[in-house]
Amino acid sequence: MSYNLSNLLYLITIVSFVLALRFLSSPAHARRGNQIGAAGMVLAIGVTWVKVGSTSWWAIAIAMLIGGGFGAVAARRVRMTAMPQMVALFNGVGGGAAALIALAELHKVLPPPGAPKVDIALGIVLSGLIGSISFAGSMVAFAKLQELIRGRPITYAGQQFVNGALFIGALGCGIALVAGVQDEWLLWVTIAASLAFGVLFVLPIGGADMPVVISLLNAFTGIAVALGGFELENNVLIVAGMLVGASGTLLTLMMARAMNRSVANVLFGAFGQVTEAAAAVAAGNGGSVRSATAEDVAVMLAYAHKVVFVPGYGLAVAQAQHDVRQLADLLEAKGVEVSYAIHPVAGRMPGHMNVLLAEANVPYPQLKEMDEANPEFSRTDVAVVVGANDVVNPDARSNQGSPIYGMPILNVDDAQTVVVLKRSMNPGFAGIENPLFYNPKTVMLFGDAKESITKLVADVKTL
Amino acid sequence: MSHNTLLVFEVTILVLAIFLGIEVISKVPTLLHTPLMSGTNAIHGVVIVGAMIVLGQPDKSAFTWIVGFAAVVLAAANVVGGFVVTDRMLEMFKSRERPKKPDET
Numbered sequence: 244m245s246y247n248l249s250n251l252l253y254l255i256t257i258v259s260f261v262l263a264l265r266f267l268s269s270p271a272h273a274r275r276g277n278q279i280g281a282a283g284m285v286l287a288i289g290v291t292w293v294k295v296g297s298t299s300w301w302a303i304a305i306a307m308l309i310g311g312g313f314g315a316v317a318a319r320r321v322r323m324t325a326m327p328q329m330v331a332l333f334n335g336v337g338g339g340a341a342a343l344i345a346l347a348e349l350h351k352v353l354p355p356p357g358a359p360k361v362d363i364a365l366g367i368v369l370s371g372l373i374g375s376i377s378f379a380g381s382m383v384a385f386a387k388l389q390e391l392i393r394g395r396p397i398t399y400a401g402q403q404f405v406n407g408a409l410f411i412g413a414l415g416c417g418i419a420l421v422a423g424v425q426d427e428w429l430l431w432v433t434i435a436a437s438l439a440f441g442v443l444f445v446l447p448i449g450g451a452d453m454p455v456v457i458s459l460l461n462a463f464t465g466i467a468v469a470l471g472g473f474e475l476e477n478n479v480l481i482v483a484g485m486l487v488g489a490s491g492t493l494l495t496l497m498m499a500r501a502m503n504r505s506v507a508n509v510l511f512g513a514f515g516q517v518t519e520a521a522a523a524v525a526a527g528n529g530g531s532v533r534s535a536t537a538e539d540v541a542v543m544l545a546y547a548h549k550v551v552f553v554p555g556y557g558l559a560v561a562q563a564q565h566d567v568r569q570l571a572d573l574l575e576a577k578g579v580e581v582s583y584a585i586h587p588v589a590g591r592m593p594g595h596m597n598v599l600l601a602e603a604n605v606p607y608p609q610l611k612e613m614d615e616a617n618p619e620f621s622r623t624d625v626a627v628v629v630g631a632n633d634v635v636n637p638d639a640r641s642n643q644g645s646p647i648y649g650m651p652i653l654n655v656d657d658a659q660t661v662v663v664l665k666r667s668m669n670p671g672f673a674g675i676e677n678p679l680f681y682n683p684k685t686v687m688l689f690g691d692a693k694e695s696i697t698k699l700v701a702d703v704k705t706l
Numbered sequence: 707m708s709h710n711t712l713l714v715f716e717v718t719i720l721v722l723a724i725f726l727g728i729e730v731i732s733k734v735p736t737l738l739h740t741p742l743m744s745g746t747n748a749i750h751g752v753v754i755v756g757a758m759i760v761l762g763q764p765d766k767s768a769f770t771w772i773v774g775f776a777a778v779v780l781a782a783a784n785v786v787g788g789f790v791v792t793d794r795m796l797e798m799f800k801s802r803e804r805p806k807k808p809d810e811t
Contacts, residue, residue, distance in 0.1 A: 256752070260749050260752075261726065261730060263745060263749065264727075264730040264731065264734075264742075264745065264746070264749075265730055265733075267734050267738050267741060267742050267745060268733040268734050268735065268738075269735075270737065270738060270796075273738060273741060273796045274793065274796035274797060276745075277741075277745055277748075277789065277792045277793055277796055278793070280745065280748065280749060280789070281748070281789045281793075284748075284749075284751065284752065284754075284785055284789070287752060287754075287755050288754060288755070288758070288785075291754075291755045291758045291759065291762075292758065294759075295758055295759060295762030296762075297762040297763070297764055298764065299761055299762055299763075299766075300762070302761060302771075302775060303758055303761050303762060303778055306757075306761065306775050306776075306778035306779045306782065307754075307778060307779075307782045308782075309779050309782070310778065310779035310780060310781065310782025310783040310784075310786070311782040311783065311785070311786040312786075313779075313783050313787075314782065314783035314784065314785065314786035314787030314788075314790065315786045315787070315790055317783075317787055318786070318787040318788075318790035318791045318794070319790060319794075321791070323794075323795075323798075326740070326744070326791060326794075326795065327740075329787065329791050330743060330744050330747050330788075330791065332787070333747055333748075333751075333783065333784050333787040333788045333791065334747050334750075334784075336780040336781070336783045336784045336787075337747070337750050337751055337753055337780070337781065337784035337788075339777075339780045340753045340754070340756075340757050340777045340778075340780040340781035340784065341753050341756070343757070343760075343773050343774075343776055343777035343780070344753070344756045344757060344760055344777050346773050347760045347769075347770050347773040347774055347777070348760070350767065350769055350770060350773070351763070351766075351770065360709065362713055454743075457743065458743055461743055461746060461747050461750070464747075464750050464753075465746065465749075465750045467753075468750045468752065468753045468756070469720060469723070471753060471756045472716070472756070473713075473716060474756075475756050475759055475760075476712060476716070477755060477756060477759070478716070478719060479752055479755055480752060480753065480755060480756050481716055481719060481720050481723065482719055482720075482723045483749055483750065483752040484750055484752070484753070485720050485723035485724055485727065486723050486726060486727040486730075486746075486749065487727070487746040487747075487749050487750040488724070488727065489723065489724040489725075489726075489727025489728050489731075490727040490728065490730065490731040490742075490746050491743075491746055493727070493728050493731050493732065494731060494739065494742065494743060494746075497739075498739070501736075587736050594736060594737050594738060594739040594740040594741070595740055597737045597738075597740075598740055598741070598795055598798055601798040602798045610737075612736065612737075
């Protein structure tokens with residue numbers, strides 16, 4: 244296939260990717276968009292297949308079957324709640340592929356006298372470096388979300404220094420390569436140091452901040468892929484990679500803004516360590532916790548005018564979305580006005596709760612975003628917090644010592660009564676005390692969210 | 707086309723792609739941010755094109771063989787997994803105009 248023809252066909256792929264993202268602006272077309280993107284990807288693979296047309300076609304086919312088979316099975320089997328770690332995993336392997344390409348390209352151009360051109364060498368070094376960070380970082384993010392390792396931040400003295408030294412080491416070796424030192428080992432060291440950096444860089448970040456990290460690493464992989472396009476002089480890699488790099492960066496900023504924190508604070512703040520000051524303030528609030536039985540809560544709900552559900556990660560863990568919807572339907576049948584208040588960062592990814600509730604066929608108009616939901620709490624009889632914690636923590640409004648001070652929250656404490664469904668009094672994922680639980684308006688319903696909701700459903704039915 | 711002309715051309719489209727990426731994403735509602743992350747994740751699976759080029763080179767060393775093979779495996783997992791996960795997420799956003807009515811129970 245001629246250079247021009249293949250590039251024109253790649254252009255169609257690029258357009259399909261842009262359309263895929265464009266269609267994501269409305270839920271009605273989003274799925275179609277994704278299919279267009281997938282079709283574009285198939286086209287790019289087909290074009291490359293014909294273009295390469297070498298004797299190794301069977302090796303390519305076998306490799307694609309292995310990788311694709313794994314991807315398909317993993318993506319089909321995973322439960323909706325485990326989606327965040329799946330995205331991390333697939334992001335990581337993409338970064339790994341970019342780093343491997345860099346390695347192979349350097350191997351090809353390096354043996355003297357083949358001194359690589361500066362821009363090619365730069366592409367190789369940077370995509371190796373960024374791809375490796377993305378790979379290692381994503382694997383740690385995966386392990387944290389899968390709870391293979393502790394979600395809490397892991398910190399030690401001199402951590403920033405070690406990370407900085409690793410990064411500078413990786414960068415130094417890379418610069419030496421670009422400057423013309425022809426030694427393949429330099430790239431190996433660059434990659435090894437970047438892998439170590441990727442691991443150590445994500446380890447101190449708390450599990451609650453993983454979505455921001457995954458989004459950032461997603462952007463990293465995109466950039467690594469774009470740089471790979473420079474090595475291979477391939478347009479589709481440059482454009483598609485950079486499209487992801489730019490959009491991922493913007494998404495990262497938007498997510499950090501939704502939590503009212505800077506990206507730097509997310510990445511280097513080791514957020515979620517229980518700070519002494521905040522814990523002391525929370526303890527000082529003292530106060531007792533009121534707990535209620537499912538029967539009490541069922542009565543409260545059935546005789547309310549307006550009930551707002553506030554879902555959080557606990558809902559996802561307990562897979563309680565269908566039961567919540569069932570409860571909501573029952574209440575509606577009794578004439579109660581039901582809605583759902585969705586905080587932008589509830590769960591572990593933005594939009595996580597929307598996905599789960601959509602799975603349970605909750606009608607769209609009942610899903611209220613934060614700005615829409617907050618004014619309604621004052622005329623709400625019962626706010627039911629299902630496994631959410633930090634996004635309803637009043638400390639974010641009032642306690643300057645709290646690590647989440649300044650984050651916009653759902654003002655559930657404006658409601659007449661707040662019912663909190665929670666497994667125990669343990670602080671949430673971010674490890675921060677929540678004075679909401681000590682509020683006299685609040686009653687706690689302890690237990691697994693799914694079991695509690697099932698009990699509520701049974702009790703409301705008997706009323 | 708000389709190497710430098712090509713490079714300038716590549717840098718041009720790189721910069722344009724940055725603006726395009728920002729422009730397209732700023733229209734996506736918060737509700738769809740998770741599928742967006744997953745969708746862009748699938749798109750960078752296009753790295754498979756690079757991996758295929760590496761593995762498809764003629765007269766390659768054993769080293770390139772192994773590395774290229776591994777790269778194709780990883781990239782294929784990225785492509786297929788990325789699109790399937792995104793599709794599963796978006797499947798749940800099917801338009802539903804059904805009136806609010808309690809069913810099942």
